[in-house]
Amino acid sequence: MLCFFTSIFLVGLFCVVRPSFPTDGAAIFNSSTIRDLLISSHQESLQIVNETSLHSKQRQSTLSSSTHVFAFLRQTEPETLEISRAAEVFQTTLKVLKNRAKQRYKRDVTEAELLSWEDVGLIAELSGCPPATHGAACEHSHLSKYRSITGVCNNRQNPLWGAANTALVRWLPAEYEDGVREPKGWNRERLHNGFQLPPPRTVSRRIMRSPLKGTDEVYSNMLVEWGQYIDHDITFTPQSAGTSALWTDVDCFSTCENVHPCYPIEAMCTLVDMAACLFFRSTLACFVNSDSDITQALQRQQMNAITSFIDASTVYGHTPRLERSLRDLSGLNGKLAVNNQFKDPKGRAYLPFIAKHPSACHQDQQGERVECFSAGDSRANEGLPLTTLHTLWLREHNRLAEALKDINSHWSPETVYQETRKIIGALHQIITIRDYIPKIIGPESFDHYIGPYRGYDPTVDPSASNVFATAAFRFGHATISPILRRLNASYQDHERFPHLRLHNTFFSPWRIVKEGGIEPILRGIIGTAASAVSSDNLLAEEVTERLVVIDTMLHMDLASLNLQRGRDHGLPGYNNWREFCGLKPIRTVDDLREEVGNYRVAVKILNVYKHPDNIDIWLGGLVENVLPGSRTGPLFACLIGKQMKALRDGDRFWWEADSVFTQQQRDELLKYSVSRLICDNSDINRVPLDSFRFGKHLSDYVSCDHVPSMHLGAWREEKSEGLQQCGSPGKTKNGDFILSSISGKLVALYSCYHGFKLEGAAAIVCEGNRWSDQPPQCTGNHQ
Incomplete structure (x- = not known):
């Protein structure tokens, strides 16, 4: 055991138990000297992070109303903030250490040369990173038949697999310009394969922006909205909480320079409109994995703040603190809390408001305020369709909880809550894997990459991958419609509530409360054809020019944000991922034309990127020819398929796994659909049997009486x-x-x-x- 005094910044005495790690290149340096450098570097980094955090808080307290949206979009749970701060200290320590070593040894020295695994473990502990969680921590997990809210101990041998506030996994090593933390494009003059990378805004404007969007007559907009909703059940990588740059104390709201965490989008940055280029790097994750190469372990890793599992965390949250705030504990009924100020015209519940008032959401100019809604995911207010889906699931939980309590009066409120949560989670899984994913990647890719269920496999890591979260599952951004239609009971244009441009739906829950509830929006989602996608018709201008609009002229570009995020995360390029999936890499314009089906688009892409290996993964995957019966090309079909198989096979609580449900209960669960969800929790009484498919009203619609429903008798439990x-x-x-x-x-x-x-x-x-x-x-x- 080694004990160190670590200055006033580390109160008291740290006693660190050293794990046993393999030796490495650090042996060429004097270990005691490195240890001294390590300790002093940590002390300096702690001071840097503390001072930067203080300045950020001071600046945020004086933010103008035009920047309130950033504070709202970037809010994270306290647990996430604590871990991300520790990771920030960890990474800053590495950078300080590298600079000090360079001064001492008079040459550039990499962190991997300097540090042993023992040193890495010490830095992680001093920084406040959570200790490794071993299988022993799950010794009593077999006593509970319900999944933990954080996802911990789903896998008893690897308790953090799939858990909240852990690193997104890497299927390929990260590619940073300095090998550790600086993203592609950080050093703007640097050449990649002989050429500078094109700024994301240039790519967006020359290749991705589409003034008009065609329609897909096969699928409804519900397919698009479910994609966003279920993505929010699987991944959430918050942006850095700080607005002041480390080292220089530059304010990210007033610089066009790349100084962490500021990574402004070049070509959008002007002295007139600084906010237009705002981009904050993603929150860091503590990542120390002794099974990997030490160079990879020291690289910057991004966090998934929520559980990776399809577990309805959108409804219930991902931390004990958040879960408690969403429950109606005083009612002793196993239900979720509902809004105590407003109900819909038929007395149905709305989501509760967030605790902090006034909130950042838009307001109607007349009448009572309608604050931002609170749900299991902090993004629930991003758009009206998303808020509508959250509302449906809140109502469904309370409907099922009440029914289960009626047939099992001896159940405790906790049992009612957990059994209902278990059912709701299963329904999320069934709708996603049975009804949604085959339409997205096509039946052939589904059979190839996912296939039939063979049971829980404890060797499969279900954690969300960085490439899935940052690129592949963002395919849906090209399917966003620029118009939200609101329809009446006859599925015609609503007499009182007209269509809305997309930017008028952002952070506007008041429109649900004061403009007819969720029904006009729901009818618009299922009664409108989804937008079509092709290589020359990608993102609507509503999301490339007017993604978020608050009180002033603050415009953002979703395409630029996605491209910049991929570079921020160090994602390898398009060709690397094609090879990962066993696809032929692109070498010539003819190769690219064959994949995108449009010679003009292929030429345009290579004119912008100059070299095929420079093509960003998100763009490359998006422009590929769509596979038969799918909404994606072969690359995204591969990456989405691999991720979905991991989420299914690596989940001990998957609805089909042994002993999770009885066979009778599984049979009932299989009757469920999005259409049934709508029928049971809204005033709509005619729907398509499959709400993901676009049909004509009335010929392709059926009465809710003819939509199959679950019979909860399968959950009747006699007193033991x-x-x-x-x-x-x-x-x-x-x-x-x-x-x-x-x-x-x-x-x-x-x-x-x-x-x-x-x-x-x-x-x-x-x-x-x-x-x-x-x-x-x-x-x-x-x-």
């Missing part, structure tokens, strides 16, 4: 013999229990709500005619 003998276990304030059977005995497993600590036996057993102990207490003050 133990429960009849011992009676219901005692309740505990600020906590609850679920019943489980362990070794043939009935056990009550207690847990406390977030903010409270359990004191007493967490599990009591029904023995004979009595419970083995008194219920535990949940103590503390919730904050």
